[in-house]
Amino acid sequence: MIRILLADDEAMIRAGIRAILATDPTLDVVAEAGDGRQAVDLAIRHLPDVVLLDIRMPRLDGLGAAAEIRRVAPETAVVMLTTFGEDDYIAKALDVGAAGFLLKSGDPRELIAGIHAVAEGAAYLSPKVAQRVIAQLAGGRMARGAQARDRIEGLTEREREVLALLGAGLSNAEIAARMHIVEGTVKAYVSAILTRLDVRNRVQAAIIAHEAGLVA
Incomplete structure (x- = not known):
């Protein structure tokens, strides 16, 4: 069961989202918050697997709440759910450690798929958001490619293999199965990769994997 805040x-x-989530018996909404500060408090209390955060909320906005939740409950995955698709929101959400970014105007199936993805240790961007990120990567790709290749120089061969699979969108469990190792070892590799690359989350690491040419 995936526990959700x-x-x-x-x-x-909230009622509409809760109704969508109720269609999947493996999802359980354990708490609801009406503002960012309450979301942080409830995340500490319940330690959910996934937190769905609106970006624009009173007392503490979703971006601020995401940063705090990632700090106090690092095992909890954060997904930003918003009506806004501007590039600055996307960049800020990824920067504070969000594992997913979904638009409220998207297909309800994207919401369920995104929750399952981040709960399994993967990252998830709605198709419209992914298009924006890809478009940003397209400009100045050669320069960023050289920088990315420099950044992965310090990784071991095994870490590069994990990074490539992470960049391809595989979850920790899928990487473990592909490499014939236990999931705990994959988590250790991912943690080391994020530290060596000096990035906050899997999305940023995946972007470097693509820029460095580790992923087709």
Whole structure:
């Protein structure tokens, strides 16, 4: 069962999202918050697997709440759920450690797929958000490619293999199965990779993997 904390300042939006999640018997909304500060408090209390955060909320916005939750509950995955798809929101969400970014206007199936992905240790961007990220990567790709290759120079061959699979979107369990190692070892590799690359989350590491040419 995937335990979820839902945070949005609009009760009707929360009800709609809760109804979508109820269609999947493996998802359980354990708490709801109407503002960012309450979301942080409830995350500490319940330690959910996934927190769904709206970006614009009173007292503490979703980006601020995401940063705090990642600090006090690092095992909890954060997914930003918003009506806003501007590039600055996407960049800030990834920078504070969000593992996923979904638009409220997207297909409800994306919401369920995204929750399962981040709960399994992968990252998830809605197709529209992914298009924006890819478009940003397209500009100045050669320069960034050289920088990315320099950044992965310090990785071991095994770490590069893990990074390539991470960049391909595989979860920790899928990487473990592919490499014939236990999932705990994969988690250790991922943690070391994030530290060596000086990035905060899997999405940023995956981008470097693509820029460095580790992923087709």
